[in-house]
Amino acid sequence: MTLPSIPHVDVESVDQFDRLIGAGATAMAGWRVQSVDLTRRTADLLGLKPMGSVFLGCALEEKADAWVRDGGGLVFPAIPELPFDAYRGRLYDADELYAGLEHGYDATPDAQIYAWSRQREEKDDTSRTLAAALHDHAIADALTELPNDKRWVGVMGGHGVLRGDANYRAAVLLGRTLTRAGRTVVTGGGPGAMEAANLGASLAAYDDAALESAVAELAAVPSFRPSIGAWASVGLAVRSRYPGDGGVSIPTWFYGHEPPNVFAGSIAKYFSNAQREDVLLGRARGGIVYLTGAAGTVQEIFQAVTPNYYGDPATQIPLILVGTDYWTTQLPVWPLLQCLAAEHPMPLHLVDTIDEAASLIS
Structure with a gap:
């Protein structure tokens, strides 16, 4: 016996709830109500059939709570004494x-x-x-729920790249170039090369003079060490002066000593680094560009290589390493990648400039 499918409806605000009521809703089957204060909507709730609904961390009056539970809905209560909302319905900024x-x-x-x-x-x-x-x-x-009309391109690189140096500026230019080409830039969300790529995406609508001004202002506080506060403050000041959508970042509190950069328009911050890595690499279907980095960047390279190696060629994505000397001599990742590609052909590229990298993104 095949059960009929029930349309899924996300309700993430009182306004959304009110619109459904205004449209004549009589039942809540398929509703997923996330972290909404409905204490003033008890009368409306009592007029709806609860069967098949799920309430996640919502504020409900006792009568409404009992109505939902007794009518076949599920109520997951808010978890007390947390510094975050476990059922939040939107990303961070x-x-x-x-x-x-x-x-x-x-x-x-x-x-x-x-x-x-x-x-x-x-x-x-x-x-x-x-x-x-x-x-x-x-x-x-x-x-x-983010728009997927543009292909996402990952930009990976080390958190230790200092604001204002040549590698930082190259990552800024890469982020801007990709965004101007109609791609959505997605990074690991931290400082260094990741911040630079999100900054470049946010400056896509600005000229070279604005880019140079922004980078120069940021260079006054080149690192998040020793003061995250000073580092973030100058970033917020630059963002207010040059507002723009810096793409997406997917950071993690696993690396909590690395603060999230302020330039991404949407921040999907996770507790689980493993889940975050999987999501980050899985969403970058337009390809991934690897700038210079250390252990974290190397891990991300091979984590992306694995599905390319074992997967269907039709699902492979281009992986582009920037810096021939770095990836062949300083951290000799490229020779090993060539050995793997000899057994299972993959779209792997080693280039020296961000222009070359951008030209390889389809």
Whole structure:
């Protein structure tokens, strides 16, 4: 027996709920209501059939809560004493993660959530593990709701690249070039090369003078060490002066000592680094450009090589390493990639300039 499919409806705000009521809804089958305060909508809820609905971390009056449960709906209660919403219905942005920065980085939600994650690791508390997993599920769901009319191109590279140096500026130009070519830039979301690529994407509508001005202003605080607050503050100042959509970033609190850059328009920050890596590489179907980096970048190279190596050639994506001397001598990744490609042909490229890299992106 095949059960009939029920249309899935995401309800992530009171306004969305009100529009459904206004459109004459009588039942909530298939509704997924995420983190919405419905304490003033009890009368409306009592007029709807709850069977097949799911309420995730919503605020409900006792009568409404009982109505949903007794009518066949599921109610997942909010988890108390968390510095984040485990059922959030949208991605982060820099303003949310850095709220309160004027009082120091430790006062921001980003820092407080990282501190919470470290406590979870120390206490090995199942409820905390569940909260983190629910949060990451919500982030993954929100990520799927981003527009996919443009191909996503990943830009990977080291967090240690200093603002203002040649490698940083090259990554800025790469991000701008890809965005102008109609691609969505997606990075690992941290400082260094990742920040530079998101910055370049945000400057796609600006001329060279604006780009040089932005990079020069950022170079006054070249690193997030020793002060994340100063590093983020100058970034926010540049972003306010040159507003633009810097693409997508997918950072993680696993590397909580690396703060998220402020230039991505959408920030999908995860607790689980493994899940974050898988999502990041899986979404970059337009190809991945690897700038110079260290262990994290090397890991990302081989994590992307694996599905290319074993997968159907039709699903392979181009992987482009920038820096011939770096990837053949300093970190000799390229010779090993050539050995793998000799057994299973893959679209692998080694180039020296960002213009060459951009030209290889379909």
